[in-house]
Amino acid sequence: MKRIDEIKNLLLTRKEISVQQLCSYFKVSAVSIRKDLTKLEEEGFLKRVYGGAVLAEHTPSIPKSCDFGFDNPIFYQLAEYACSCICDGDIIFLGSGRTCCILAKLLHKFSNLSVVTNNLTALDDLLASGARIYLIGGEVTSTDGITLFSSPENPAHFAPNIRVNKAFTSIYGIDLNKGLTVNSIISTYIYRYLPTIANKWYLMVSSDKFNKLSMYSAADLQDVDCIITDRCPPEYSKLFRAHQIEVKVLNAEDERITHETTDS
Structure with missing residues (x-):
């Protein structure tokens, strides 16, 4: 079943x-x-x-509560916030996962974009956006049974001279000691490559991913340049400040109160 x-x-x-x-x-x-x-x-x-x-053409409508996670409003809010970090003419990397798929649907707002991606599920929306698309090849897999992505074991062999000014990804889990973690070793290949090609790495992460640990380490927290989240735990905010990692919080007022309470 x-x-x-x-x-x-x-x-x-x-x-x-x-x-x-x-x-x-x-x-x-x-x-x-x-x-x-x-x-x-x-x-x-x-x-x-x-x-x-x-x-089938007449497949019954799926109730919104069973929309396989795409109906989570936080994903849409994170993607919308990520859009505010994108400019016309940018060269970006777009990662895999549902939040990145939603972001792909919003890129039609921009002109003259170039997108490097391994996100196969988002490909139709990326093509519809009018952006120039550069697809990374490699083994095709899925970690959620919903979205598909590809990843070569050595991404440097794909395009040794490729550079993007901004990278946007999500992640399975964030841990203070283990950093960014994922549940497939294939997923690690791209994450480990990103710091070498991106001028700035934006990580879109819902608050339930903090203190969540998976099997494979994908990158160090210090590799990320900006965190986009709905809420950031105080202990992580302290670490991000120490490493000069920018944090963009959807509800900035609540986050300010949290910081003030913790610091006092």
């Missing part, structure tokens, strides 16, 4: 998918995938086509 649900998530995001892609994603046989697709076709969720399936 879990695999069926994940196939639904992927189709809702991508609208179409091949049997081969699903086999690679779930590490199961084509026979198993075809059985799943047949079941979903009988339910009216998808339509089978040669080599795969497409989302």
Whole structure:
């Protein structure tokens, strides 16, 4: 049942998918995938086509509470705030994850943008924005069953001379001792490369990611130049100030009160 649900998530995001892609994603046989697709076709969720399936034209609407995390208002607020840091003509890197996918939908506001990205799910929105797109290749994977991204094991081999003036990413977890952490080793490749190509790295992070730890260390906290968050715990604010890391808080007044209470 879990695999069926994940196939639904992927189709809702991508609208179409091949049997081969699903086999690679779930590490199961084509026979198993075809059985799943047949079941979903009988339910009216998808339509089978040669080599795969497409989302049915009349798929019932999904309740907002089941919108797989994209309905989280914090993600939209973080992405909107990130937009205030972007200017016409910028060369930016856009990372993977849902907040970055939302940011991609907002880039149509800008002209003459160049975007380097490994975010496959956001590709349609990036192309629609009119920006020049430079896609990083490598192994394709997903860590949430919803969004897809690619990452070469050595990004420096992709474009040794590439430079961006701003990078925008999200992260799975932030820990005072372990830094930025992710739940896939493939995710670490890009994060470790970013400080060498970006003049300024913006990290969009919801407050629930603080004190959250995952398996793989992706970067040190000191590698980030700016944190965009809805709330920053006092102990992290102190560390960020010590390392001259800029912090942009959605509700700046609440954050000021928190700092004053802590400092007193």
